[in-house]
Amino acid sequence: MSEDNKNKKSGRPEPPKPDSRNLVLMVVLLISMLVMFWNMKDFGAPKSVEAGYTDLTAALNENKVKSLKYDTGAGIITYQLNSGDTLYRTEAIDLLASEVINQAAQKNIPTSLTNSTDIMTTVLNLASFILPLVFFFFILRMFTKSMSAKGGGIMGLGKSTAKLYEKSTGVTFKDVAAQEEAKESLTEIVDFLHNPQKYAAIGARLPKGALLVGPPGTGKTLLAKAVAGEADVPFFSQSGSAFVEMFVGMGAARVRDIFKEAEAKAPCIIFIDEIDAIGKSRESGGLPGGNDEREQTLNQLLAEMDGFDSQKGIVILAATNRPEVLDKALLRPGRFDRRIIVDAPDLRGREAILKVHSKDVKMGDDVNLNELAKSTPGAVGADLANIINEGALRAVKNGRQFVKQEDLMEAIEVVIAGQQKKDRIMSPKEKRIVSFHEIGHALVAALQKNTDPVVKITIIPRTMGSLGYTMQVPMEDKYLMSKEEILQEITILLGGRAAEEVEFGSITTGASNDIERATAMARRMVSMYGMSDAFGMMALESNTNVYLDGRPVSNVSPETQTRLDQEVAMIIKDCHATARRLLEDNQELLVKASEKLLEKETLTGAELVEIIRAFKGEDFMKSSDEDAAHHSAGEGIRPTEPDAGLLAPQVQEVPEAQQDTLLPAPEVQEVPIAQQDIVLPAPDTEQPTDTIE
Template structure:
């Protein structure tokens, strides 16, 4: 019964301030309509008709308004005539005064009046001539106040836009601009994401689950003297699931969860950021125990004093100071946990990172092969996939992919399958999706000359040949000379997932990368600009070996990399003599690997030519084509990691 009553109340029209505006407009129009006692003006006639009626003695009086319009009043006898029956004015309301029968406009007043005087002399009529003025008070009033109405309306519109909303509530009006923009999730808000939807991230998930568990069952920890952590900072590359983990916390926690971005504190007005921080923690304390989640905290948490261009009163620094005080200041907050996420932890202020503010730093890394399999299983749930689809194979084909990348692969595979009219998403669709994401869209209609195509084929065949011959180079998966994205050809390799890298492994990779240019030199005795991306990659690796990892014998065990380096520092941490030595060593390393690649290709020139001819014919070749030409690859150490991962997965099952 109560529910029915509620539904009836819901159907009733709700009061709106626009009703008042509508009533005022209707009243104004009503006054305009009935300002002349609600009558319709008499019939329009010409001046010649008027003079005719005047000569016949039918006109009782003429009222001249504003020296332009004449209102004609007929005598009672004239109104009774058949000619003037239609001239009697119609009224909506009874009128005390007599209303005009006709009206017309005339030209010059003096000529008009002289004509009337002449007729009056000849006909001896007693027609009265009355002069008057007619005004529209309501129209004049409207024209007077209209500019003020427009100015007030524009001012209200600008204030609402500046305050970030067009309605009431926090941040909705200019007086509420200092209110927090945090979105509240509680028991009344349905958040469907749970920890079951977060695949991989076992360590990070365990730490976050413990925070949620502490809020649900605090006695379990407080009885042993433990205290609730103040904050947890999620750090990791983009797309690894930091925000997803926070959404899972919102779905699992049975406490109020305030979610907002670091940029929500930033505003054009001075002092607004600090005010919003105060308001956020005030709301959180009122609903404690509670959780605050700040995404992309580097928007306000950047280290203070690093920007040389900032003034003494930096708004961002004021916001950060207020956040530091609220998290662990003189007035401590009880049972309010702050969870933040960033992929730029190196630029955060040290005061923000200390224990007592962010007690835990949870590193969310790129997933390994086992975690990628779990992520694939999550994203494959809504897809209509083929029955023989192997998730182990998919996880092996996507090294270095983040969770967001895997979600994109699954979506792209479904789109490719739908484009080809398939009823299920199969293995080939996923391989095409990986190619599409890594290499770009195929451009089969791109105009390329036969000589250019031949050069590209030998370039890619050179990469494939050198990588096949080297122990530590990544094994080949696929080579194509179909243009993709900005490249004319591409080769896909399956790199070994290493936690540490040795010098011989880096040198083999550099040699394989230079195999393309070496093949052009061996076959054509010419080189081209096609090796730009290869040279860029090799130069970066060589520079990292020498200046970062200390893998050069001439430079020694020295690194010039400083993780805490000032981002505005322009000085080199070494002398000019050392700079020359570094440049020489980088050039030597690259040239040695280039000559090594040339030697390998000259020894296998016939096989290189054979492979390039197959590539020109088929445009795409795979591992099987290389095995037919070169025989089975001697080095299989790169599969060791995958076998260990598979063994661990079997033991867990």
């Protein structure tokens, strides 16, 4: 049996065959080194100076010559004087050269004779000039070929750098959970790629493109890969920013190249992630000029999408979380025919996503993914995957072979508020202030009707800057909030400051984040939700970048802006008065609950209910007791935000030590579906700092 067959049967890789180009390269390199050494053979020798024949004879007559050398082939006499190391070169005359040699012999001057040929000298001189050029040319040729093959370098600037999945992306719709509407919209594209004749028979044409729109982390890229995996066609994946180069025209060239490759592999799918990098509106805002390179790239993309035949089976998928900045020509039918909203999942969707991400993780018998889903309203797929991974890491850290429910609950808290900061030691006075502050939030929430149940209060510092926080978890997903509910949320946010005033008669910097969020919430009530008698249903501000928590833009005059500020201040003042009145009427309860929190450092919702019942009676907060018992047995549910918006798992830092973290409900953004169905947002929920609603 031959060695090749043995290698094939044994599964061992075949030895690499010698490359003739490498052999040539080695030969050229060897010759170059020889030439270099030849030219360096006299390196370090004394410097040679031209001298006349009379100078040589004069030096001989005066006995100044130290040594002499005669090259008969080249006809050159070189000599050295007694007074130095300089070599003197003189062209020899045949008749006189013998006289010079005889005279030197008579004077006992060391003399040597050599015989070099002119041809050898000429060859070596030519070789020393030509071979280095050949060597560098060969190296440059190999380098440019390599770069061109990889699509990089100077020779590959116009080549597409898209990643190509020839056979399968390894992702199907089974790997995507909680996006049933988006999958249904994309299923038709998959079916068309499988059975184009069925649609051609009725005269239907394949949509040229679909734009996936939604907040970060909701699975837009995953959906695009799933479409290619289901259709089992080649998949080109490219980032929008990768089209643009420092050289003008390279972006357009790469667009042409990727469409050329796609036509050769049709049917196929082209996916452009973050298309807003090249698809921004071409308006320059009234200023001359603009980004010519980006506009050329966009123009080429528009031309290519118009130019190819949809019957060839080329589908363009793109993803963005900034649809409002895209050029209108890019969004018209015939280019991106469909806009598919990929929004944050609801309760059932979160549970389905948790099942997908936990299928390869060893879970304990006590793990309840439904409870975990209820504890993470507003979370997107990336957040949930991170929580599962953090729980698994915590289990390994504690030396367990499987993940327990407490690991996952702690993971939620770690993702949102950070790790426990064990090295931060507060003074007893500050600790007491933080305790009253947090109980103030919790009691104001518990003493009002129709508020989300409190499930945890803690004064243990966290690494994201908080010295304590109060958690509220909604019993169900929320998509709308009434004016009364928003006012209650503002009152809860101001409960911490009110508790400090009632107990200590002074205030601290710990409420800075509460005030910021309460002010933003009240401002949206007046300027965006039409919940003010002073302005009525008048839009004073407009929201931008709804999927990226953009800042509101004012649409009014300075005079109206002043009235808006006054109206907001009045709402804040009324809510603060309500919070203070509630705590003054229950000051004994405030002190009792704060002392209990100071003693235990953490209270669950059930424990808070028991403390309140001791003062209010058995029938008080019956429903809250059921909620707390459901949510918080032992460790309880960790902080998250209510649904209907983008979860931003980060705690804003309050500049002073007395910072609380009343973890909020995430803001319900206005979702632009079908030219904007207005969804009334839940008040401020992006920064989990003081309450989880």
